[in-house]
Amino acid sequence: MKVSFQGEPGAYSEQAVFNYFGQVETVPCESFDTMFESVLSGKSDAALAPIENSLAGSIHQNYDLLLRHDLHIVGEYLLRVRHCLIAMPGAKKEEIKKAISHPQALGQCAGYLRNLGIKSEQVYDTAGSVKMLKESGAMDVAAIASKRAAELYGMQILEEGIEDNPENYTRFLAIQRELIIPAGDAKTSIVFTLKNAPGSLFKAMSVFALRDLDLTKIESRPLQGKPWEYLFYIDFIGSMYDEPSKRALDHLAEYALMLRVLGSYPRFKG
């Protein structure tokens, strides 16, 4: 099986692929666009797309790509982002003077680096910082990246879990060409638009409330260039093949200007 992810080998997304799919062949993609295209064209069998991060928020671009392409969500995965302090084999922690990584990773470890009195320097990518460090061979520099990146480049992990806020999770969606019918505990993701009128979202939500369907995500997104029009993303507990969900979606379709079910899939169990 071939699974696409966005980023360089050793990226957090690649680690998520191995955790979720097991020992598959990974296909690194430059952008989210090329990642979706690789599944559509059959170059790979599936993709694992980050959809929201607990600190950074939803990744709208991947919602756009789900809407644009005829692909289906078949699963979800929650990755705890654990940054590692990575150095050359034989390097010593007390001799590290500078850390290099992507600005976001450096920012998430700012307190840790300050405590150790280590300066930081921004580079474009987490996994890329490990590659750069290996090429330079510097013994007083560390990179901040995933455990997988350290292993890939044969580097030494000086410390694991160095992020200041441990509540750093990224939710990924597994995407394939074929629909699945989930067995057991399921979640459904939908996107819709509504007429702009006060209370219209309230009415739309009544179709779930009346059937005691539990929402796990709701998000509005303004459509730029179309003032007062919004896209809504909702995730709810249930499968679109079950009667209450089927009826709720049927009733929502009465109100909604556009409604698209992105997929019903097994819920992630941590």
Added chain:
Amino acid sequence: MKVSFQGEPGAYSEQAVFNYFGQVETVPCESFDTMFESVLSGKSDAALAPIENSLAGSIHQNYDLLLRHDLHIVGEYLLRVRHCLIAMPGAKKEEIKKAISHPQALGQCAGYLRNLGIKSEQVYDTAGSVKMLKESGAMDVAAIASKRAAELYGMQILEEGIEDNPENYTRFLAIQRELIIPAGDAKTSIVFTLKNAPGSLFKAMSVFALRDLDLTKIESRPLQGKPWEYLFYIDFIGSMYDEPSKRALDHLAEYALMLRVLGSYPRFKG
């Protein structure tokens, strides 16, 4: 007046500060944390914090900082992100072979670069790419950044608005130490948590629907480490000093486990 922003001089956030506040003194901050601290400590009078981007989504970190600190939203601004192809003075567009910028900016101009047959190379920052280009003096390299960055470094703009998707907007919030009472057309931003039960969000929303108060944003955010607990962000049209809004907030406080009004402020007029 001194206004803080996150990023380097020439960043899009700095451009937004000048558009919104006029000719003020800008204070570049390394991180969102230091940006908030600069306002709290009185080092600056205000900050302009990005809160959501039409392609990338909400910036949860700034919501967290609003919750953590006793600061108030006093205004909003919508910046259309227009990327520029920037080169050394005298450089010619047809001789450009490589573009450097932050991965997000390169990704947003991927189609344009492909059409021109220009390769791309990632660096850590948009404004930083202009600085690097100036230092190198290369005549066959272009940077992708804001117009302001080009002006700041005395560089040449080869083309403006080179992004593939023109619907690229960032919404900023102006933040100060003092509350304001907005005159005229206002918006209010709130954050709250609810008991986890099916339909609880539906009940919470009824306080707005019953008073015909128009929501312009709703977003749920799972609280990691606390399964089944959510933070909700809502923006609605109205000022917390007006009777219907005051009553809606009063009733919401009956249901909500936590409710915080982040501010009422004049609506942005494009």
